[in-house]
Amino acid sequence: MGNAPTTPVPEPPPERPPDHSDRFALRERLRKLLAVARNHKRALVLTHDNPDPDAVASACGLAFLLSQSAGIEASSAYGGIIGRAENKALLKVLHLPIVPVARLESRDHDLVCLVDTQPEVGNYSLASSELPQLVIDHHPSRPASLRAAFHDVGGKAGATSTMVTQYLRAARLEPAAELATALFYGIKSDTRDLGREVESADIDCYNWLFPLIDKPALSRIEHPAVPARYFAAYHRAYERARLHGGGEGVVVDMGSVYVPEIVPEVAEKLVSLEGLRWSLATGSYKSELYLSLRLNDRRMNAGKLVREICAPLGGSAGGHGAMAGARIPLRGRTQSLLSNDLFAAFLRAFHLKAGAGAPLVPKEP
Numbered sequence: 001m002g003n004a005p006t007t008p009v010p011e012p013p014p015e016r017p018p019d020h021s022d023r024f025a026l027r028e029r030l031r032k033l034l035a036v037a038r039n040h041k042r043a044l045v046l047t048h049d050n051p052d053p054d055a056v057a058s059a060c061g062l063a064f065l066l067s068q069s070a071g072i073e074a075s076s077a078y079g080g081i082i083g084r085a086e087n088k089a090l091l092k093v094l095h096l097p098i099v100p101v102a103r104l105e106s107r108d109h110d111l112v113c114l115v116d117t118q119p120e121v122g123n124y125s126l127a128s129s130e131l132p133q134l135v136i137d138h139h140p141s142r143p144a145s146l147r148a149a150f151h152d153v154g155g156k157a158g159a160t161s162t163m164v165t166q167y168l169r170a171a172r173l174e175p176a177a178e179l180a181t182a183l184f185y186g187i188k189s190d191t192r193d194l195g196r197e198v199e200s201a202d203i204d205c206y207n208w209l210f211p212l213i214d215k216p217a218l219s220r221i222e223h224p225a226v227p228a229r230y231f232a233a234y235h236r237a238y239e240r241a242r243l244h245g246g247g248e249g250v251v252v253d254m255g256s257v258y259v260p261e262i263v264p265e266v267a268e269k270l271v272s273l274e275g276l277r278w279s280l281a282t283g284s285y286k287s288e289l290y291l292s293l294r295l296n297d298r299r300m301n302a303g304k305l306v307r308e309i310c311a312p313l314g315g316s317a318g319g320h321g322a323m324a325g326a327r328i329p330l331r332g333r334t335q336s337l338l339s340n341d342l343f344a345a346f347l348r349a350f351h352l353k354a355g356a357g358a359p360l361v362p363k364e365p
């Protein structure tokens with residue numbers, strides 16, 4: 001055999017992010033999703049740990065789609081805890097079929113689906129031997145997702161609930177009031193009432209869901225009763241918050257917190273301060289440090305910044321343009337020292353001087 005001239009193998013074209021306004025493409029994606037699911041018997045639909053409403057709703061919505069349209073068993077689960085009062089109310093008021101992954105009765109599923117997160121992000125509770133084969137997420141696409149048998153990532157949607165609602169619509173499934181309310185609240189909370197990182201698909205699904213939702217239930221979810229510890233945590237956060245760069249940014253080390261979700265909640269609250277460009281909050285829960293960054297400044301990318309700073313410290317990080325978070329195991333480091341290191345790194349990234357900053361709330365005389 002001679003040396004046959006080798007023809008260069010053409011590079012595969014780069015994968016184009018899905019277009020969530022194209023109905024034909026949507027039906028085609030639904031067909032693929034169901035084809036992958038039908039090769040299995042029992043699906044586990046998993047969200048990221050300490051799930052937010054968007055994660056909970058999209059997990060329940062995908063499990064509903066799989067059971068109704070692919071005819072397979074599907075259960076939804078999450079790792080970590082649901083501690084924020086609104087999120088607890090979401091599960092309780094709507095009786096959503098989602099359980100802590102540790103409490104799953106049987107683990108004999110043969111299909112693992114991930115929603116609102118992606119393989120290798122590291123913020124979900126799955127044995128490393130279990131490979132997610134179906135991934136739906138509105139966060140920027142990660143290379144590992146493209147190896148899943150079905151993946152819908154990197155497209156334009158402000159919430160994973162929007163993507164799942166689109167699949168339900170394409171499958172001609174009308175969710176009952178409980179699921180519709182959850183998906184609606186998922187879209188509403190992830191886009192901050194359609195005001196942040198919102199896409200036309202979000203508005204379209206929000207409007208489609210609105211007539212289906214249970215309005216009194218939604219009101220009970222959005223205005224829940226909170227424990228006294230909630231006020232104590234806020235009080236401490238306000239007292240400890242420090243302004244930097246003449247009010248350009250605010251950082252707060254909340255100390256140890258009673259639920260991890262209070263950290264993003266406080267970051268979210270602080271970023272509404274007049275004239276502020278960014279807020280950063282940390283708090284520890286069960287030997288892990290939680291960090292949340294919120295930006296008003298659209299020239300920077302919160303997700304990228306948090307990944308760059310927190311990944312080298314052994315943390316898992318995620319997020320997008322205006323909001324991002326990370327979870328870092330303390331591994332013997334004290335919470336205040338790790339927080340201080342992180343604050344210094346973020347101040348550098350924002351081109352501000354290191355230092356103690358000024359109190360947000362001046363001490364009462």
Ligand SMILES: [Mn+2]
Pocket residue numbers: 054055116138158159160190
């Ligand atoms: Mn989300």
